[in-house]
Amino acid sequence: MSGKIPKYFINELLSRTDIVELINTRLSLKKYGKNYQTRCPFHQDKTPSFTVNHEKQFYYCFGCNAHGNAIDFLINYEHLNFVESIEELSIIHGIPIPFENNDSNVLYLKKQKLYSLMETLCRLYQKNIHLNKLATEYLFKRGINKKMIEIFLIGYSDVYWHNFSDKFNINKSLEQDLLNHKIIAINKTGYKYDIFQGRIIFPIQDQHGRIIAFGGRSINNTLPKYLNTQETTIFSKGKTIYGLYQVKKICSKPKYLLVVEGYIDVITLTQYDINYVVSSLGTSTTSEHIKLLFQYTNTIIYCYDGDQAGQNAAWRTLIKALPHISDQKNLKFILLPNNEDPDAIIRKEGRDNFQKRIDHAVTMSRFFFKYILKNVNLSSMDEKFQLSALALPLINTISSDTIRIYLRQRLARMIGILDDNQFEKFLYEQEIKKTTKKLIRIKATPMRILIALIVQNPGLAKIAPPLKTLSKSNIKGLQVFLEILQTCLNHPNINTGQLLEFYRNSKIIHILKMLSKWDHMIIQTEIHNMFLDLLRNIYNKTLEERQEYLISKERKKGLNMHEKKEIWNINKKLSQNKIKLFRK
Template sequence: MLYKIPKSFINELLINTNIVELISSKINTIKKGKNYYSICPFHNEKTPSFSISFEKQFYYCFGCHVHGNAIDFLINYEKMNFIESIKELSFLNGMKIPKQNIYFKKYLKEENLHNTLNTISLNYQKNIYKEKNKIAIKYLKYRGINEKSIKTFSIGYSNNIKNVSKNYIKKNKNFVNNLIKSGILYNEKNIVKNRFTERIMFPIKNLQGKINGFGARSIFKKIPKYLNSPETKIFKKKENLYGLFETYKYNKKIKKLLIVEGYFDVITLFQNKIKYSISILGTSINTNIIKKLFNICNTLIYCYDGDNAGKIASWKTLEISLPYIKDENVLKFIFLPKGEDPDSIIKKEGIKKFKNRIKNAVPMSKLLFKKLLKKNNLSNPEEKTKFSITAISMIEKIPGKTIKFFLKKILGNKLGILEINELSEYKIKKKNIVSSKKKKKILV
């Protein structure tokens, strides 16, 4: 049976909550007339446009139009889920949630898995300091990871036990079942096995610091070198970001994000005081991640590894980001030398040079035209036509009117067109070409 929190209790909770006190405890506010104002915590701005009404117990931003009540604020600002926000407000108001209706069944199952992963993570963290596992610490030191980082990122080590004994399973049946559900253990021909034997363990946390899954690095040349938790109810590889919890923890306001590929990249950057770095789990970027990142901040800087896969990933990232580039959003790219990643290049060049790489990151507009011009030399009308159709189709995907205007202006200059309005002819031609192709298919 699924349980819900009674609506009457939620309404009573909101009535007893002073939204002004709640928000003022999180951000700086100033009273102007009846309402309170602040710099909006959900988008970058210089003039305060975020208003809080005591009378309505409601907040509204005149800049980005975000709005809501006390529950909405905790969900959006503290990154809590609905149940967690109710628990937080209940605690602040000294109110008890009706016991028989506290949780959804789904939420209970997820909490159970989170608790299991937290328990096993603590076990991994203890393992790393055991004498028999000193090779793990030795390896981390070899990679330049210091003691503080080991604790900050809760790094651990999975021991050399490959198969779980039947006696242990019998005594810890529920715990073992949860470890199987969370992907730590797996069953093969009635033998329960450890998925991450002899691997360095990197917990992948959500915004509340709860562990969704693990990334694991072999130190004995096992294949694959890196292994992630399998897909579970709380872990989806395409939806998770490594280092996001730590980034929120060490930044009052996130102004920019540096997106890299590896766990060691994030940790090395943090050690060098670049505490706004996160890692996607592999080079597989997707629209959900793009939207999530732009919701966190307006400036995204991608730094993929300096190999062919990294270059392909950069272009793919640019293409799928276009529909989410508003005028306030900035998208940039760092291209490292072949065979290098942030971890390796910092050790070779030093952090000062890497910071210069961040400073001189390639803007989206420059990469867009550089890539398109590489395939078209514009030496004849046919090349210009092909180039313009491709470029316009990509520019039109961008919702930001100002950035779209300037991109069209750059395109016009490259084509030798002085008036931007003349580019509309190319747009019309492109539509005609597409429609004629569709007609041909129908005739066939």
């Protein structure tokens, strides 16, 4: 990111980051020899093929060829862009990003300003709730205790902004910032007001605990009953999960996450020690929600009202989730009695009975067929065909072979095809065969092996002799090798992950990435000797190039005394096959 984020800072971030620890907070890694392994998160992996190397600070999947350093993992796993991944690492390590050019990072600075303003306003809302009897009485009436008020940072916004600003001595500068960022508003007559005026405030936090938005609940029958902050550069309803930060503080990898609809539902269930409850902010579930939730758990349980509207909402969620379901990632549903919500029902029946509902949640496959079979007459051949036409396209969106085949077989029996093999054969004939990516085969030239060795083992640079005499050689790839060698010498403790980061936006990054994961078939104990042998051979080849040039010149023009002496020395070195530079 030349001109934006200094390379030295990126290198510093990577040197502070242990890729094993970073990935292990998101996936369960197991030690396997020198490496760590798990099933790949980027493709349907039946056996662990995703490998993380601590020494190289690099990951690689033998199944789908996914690979990279800590930054690449965040980009691909958490769907971040480059700058967002750097920001993520900077937050983890508690160091700000020192942009080189302030004109290039207006968005970043705007986001930092928003975070600061949201945090300031959140604290004022929190202070204010303890000064407003009506607000606290409402919460206590809803059964929310003081501990939950503190954990979820619940606050209150006064009906009149001028009362609020006077109460907390909000100066003109802060007020103008709040107006500029549209956190508060001003009407045509110049009257300033908080869009959440007269509402209980539920601060919305990101996974790091930063305040990114607010939700407001009316307590005086003002409509709408619930109101959210408008979308900003730090807040998108379709990508945000309420309560996830609180869950993560208790357990970074919960067994499952229970998704409910409202703020109060999350808070009440947490108060009853259901410590894995989150909400999608009252909006329809999105694919981004599902991907985010699956980053923290293998099982998502959605809780809906059992009426028709609730069942329809559950079905829409299921359709969005099908492409993300795998042998590891699964979905379940709880359908509550009509007109009941989690907040009310847990108070009515208690924690243990509510936990039983969770333990007996409806599986994805059961709900799928229960919903899709509604109003289908299986004694009618036409309706069987309609069922097949509706169900098959949905089943085929599932990437897991195991789950997809299981659901197909269940469907086959329902429509009267009892021979599972016959049905699968029929489907196979109807589908376009999936094309698989061919493994990239690299021709093992000496130069490619040499570059691969130093990319995979940057410490080899320390044993390389001075190579200035090679700088004018025309051997293909040599200049690339010499540049990488110099980078490794300039950064003696550099690892593979950091080295690749130096060349992220260069013309050679693709070949370097390819060679970084290439199996050159050289055993570890022989790498040192092979590296020196290859250098020796390249040095000899350079001498041979010079020798050929001088011989050709001698035939055409003749040589001066200096050149005659040079060719004599070259002949001597080549005949002896000993290069002084490489003597141990």
